[in-house]
Amino acid sequence: MYWVAEGLIKAQGSHEDSINEAITIVESLKDHCLLEEGAWKDIVKMHDIVHDFAIWIMSSSQNGCHSLVMAGTGLEEI
DSSP, rough: OOHHTTSSEEEEEOOOHHHHHHHHHHHHHHHHTTSOOOOSSEEEEEHHHHHHHHHHHHHHHHTOOOOOOOOOOOOOOO
16 A cells, blocks of 8 residues: 555554555545545545645755655556
8 A cells, every 4th residue: 555655654454454544544634624525436635725835844844855746646556
């Protein structure tokens, strides 16, 4: 799973447990209006202001971490 590979969540339990943890996080972000429902099932979108703020945080981090973000590409389970 992408989130485990990127270190966003720890690989604990089964693959299904990791998926459920990711779903819980996404639902929490939606509940706090940081993500919105997308046009299709299982799709979420981020408001432009939240997106720009997240990019600003990444670009100004003290550890020199930079990220290339491509909107609209999506993730697929393999």
